Amino acid sequence: MDTKKLNFIFFGTPDVASETLEILKESGYLPSLIVTSPDKPQGRKMIITPPPTKIWAIENKIPYIQPENTKELAENFSGEKNIPDFFLVVAYGKILSEKIINMPRFGSINIHYSLLPKYRGASPVESAILNGDTETGVTIQKMSFELDSGPIIAQEKVAIGNNEKAPDLRKRLIKIGGELLVKTLPEFVTGKIKLTPQDESIASYCKKIKKEDGLIDLGAELPNVLYNKFRAYAGWPRIFFFRNSKRIIITDAEFKNGEFVIKRVLPEGKKEIKYEEFTKTSISK
Numbered sequence: 127m128d129t130k131k132l133n134f135i136f137f138g139t140p141d142v143a144s145e146t147l148e149i150l151k152e153s154g155y156l157p158s159l160i161v162t163s164p165d166k167p168q169g170r171k172m173i174i175t176p177p178p179t180k181i182w183a184i185e186n187k188i189p190y191i192q193p194e195n196t197k198e199l200a201e202n203f204s205g206e207k208n209i210p211d212f213f214l215v216v217a218y219g220k221i222l223s224e225k226i227i228n229m230p231r232f233g234s235i236n237i238h239y240s241l242l243p244k245y246r247g248a249s250p251v252e253s254a255i256l257n258g259d260t261e262t263g264v265t266i267q268k269m270s271f272e273l274d275s276g277p278i279i280a281q282e283k284v285a286i287g288n289n290e291k292a293p294d295l296r297k298r299l300i301k302i303g304g305e306l307l308v309k310t311l312p313e314f315v316t317g318k319i320k321l322t323p324q325d326e327s328i329a330s331y332c333k334k335i336k337k338e339d340g341l342i343d344l345g346a347e348l349p350n351v352l353y354n355k356f357r358a359y360a361g362w363p364r365i366f367f368f369r370n371s372k373r374i375i376i377t378d379a380e381f382k383n384g385e386f387v388i389k390r391v392l393p394e395g396k397k398e399i400k401y402e403e404f405t406k407t408s409i410s411k
Contacts (some may be wrong), residue, residue, distance in 0.1 A: 132211045132315065134230075136179075139163040139217040142300055144178040146216045146237065149304030155311070158210065159188040161199070165221050196220055203229060211315065213303075215269065217328075224271040232315055236270040237303040239296065241281060243329035246274035251296045253332035254286060255358040255372060261285050262295070264303040265296065266310055266328070268321060275329070277321035280310045289380070291360035337363040342376075349386035352377065354388075390411065 136147060136157035137314055143162075150156070162179040169175075183190040193199040203226060213234040215222070227234045240250035242265040247253075256260040263283040270276040282302055286295060313319045340363035342352055355365050356379045366375045378390035388401040 132311070133158050133208070134212045134214055135159045135161060135210050136214050136216070137161045137222070138179045138214075138216040139177045139219045141178045142239075142296065143216045145300045146304045146307075147179065147182050148208070148303065150308065154309040155308065156186070157188060157214070160188050161202075161218070162190060164192045164194055183405040196223065196304045198225065213269075222269070227269050227271060228381075235279065235314075236267050236269045236274070236276065237307060238267060238274055239299045239303065241265060241283060242274060242278060243324040243326065245330055245332045247332040249332045250335040251299065252292050252335060252358040255290070255292055255295065256354050258354055259286060264299050264306055266303070266307055267324075273331075275326075276387070277322055277323050279319055279321060280306055281313055282306050289357070290362055291357045292335070293361040296361075335363070337360070339363065340365045342367055344386075349384060350381065352386040353381040369378050376401075 129331075132155070134155075134157050136143075136159070138144070138146065138160070139162050147157070160179060160183040162177050162183070165174050165176045166178070167174050180190055180192065182188075191202055194204055199220065200223060211231045212230045212232040213222075213227070215234060215236045222234070229295075238246075238250065239262070240246075240254065241263040243264075244250075245253045246319065251262070261283055263281055265276070265277040265281045267276040268279055284298065284302060294314075340355075340359050342355060342365050344352070344367055352365070356376060359365050364375050364377070366373050368374065372394040374394065375392040376388055376390075377392050379386060379388050381387070389403050390398055391401050392398045393404060393407075
């Protein structure tokens with residue numbers, strides 16, 4: 127079987143998905159169709175913006191669809207005659223029905239950025255850092271209808287740097303995940319890989335991150351907890367506290383001699399400044 131000629135459909139929406147597509151392209155794998163989320167308003171001006179995966183699809187002349195909901199998604203595949211070899215799902219953002227998951231010849235494959243069954247759910251990279259883990263990894267799993275519970279096709283561990291932030295760790299994991307998938311696909315579709323069931327007794331879950339998760343209490347939380355939050359939420363929502371009803375975002379910090387040391391902050395409505403300067407201003411009183 128020429129695995130480079132596999133017919134697969136890609137489901138994904140954010141940068142993590144488009145970056146994975148680029149890795150696949152470099153190795154000669156291109157989807158026959160891309161399924162992504164609808165354009166959405168973004169930024170302060172709420173400008174309607176296409177998701178990164180749609181932009182990638184247009185640039186690479188790959189057909190794409192943007193179903194509004196799971197019902198519309200199901201309708202798109204209801205009359206599918208040319209059954210694909212597999213679906214590949216990377217941060218699509220919607221739950222696929224069991225029928226859709228099982229539609230392709232080899233089922234559906236998902237790249238998850240943790241060592242499953244640890245950190246099933248929406249924020250595995252941030253959760254690993256929040257909990258002070260020293261290692262994490264990437265799991266290629268054959269999807270089942272229950273969240274991130276499918277049998278494991280392949281895994282790769284990676285150490286987490288003491289000062290590594292979530293955006294940097296995610297970037298590394300995307301590369302590792304894409305390369306692991308490329309290496310794994312030929313053996314998977316030819317039946318040479320024995321799938322490993324997940325151990326449900328040690329499964330753990332992580333939630334979707336909300337803006338309010340970035341709120342910290344400098345006086346009550348332990349220094350290492352604050353630093354882990356700073357690293358985990360460095361991309362979004364970042365960590366912040368309030369002073370005189372104004373949001374103060376911590377933009378730079380370090381963990382030094384057992385203490386959480388704030389270096390720079392961004393006061394609401396003002397420019398970024400050194401923390402020592404901020405503490406001397408009237409807003410800090």
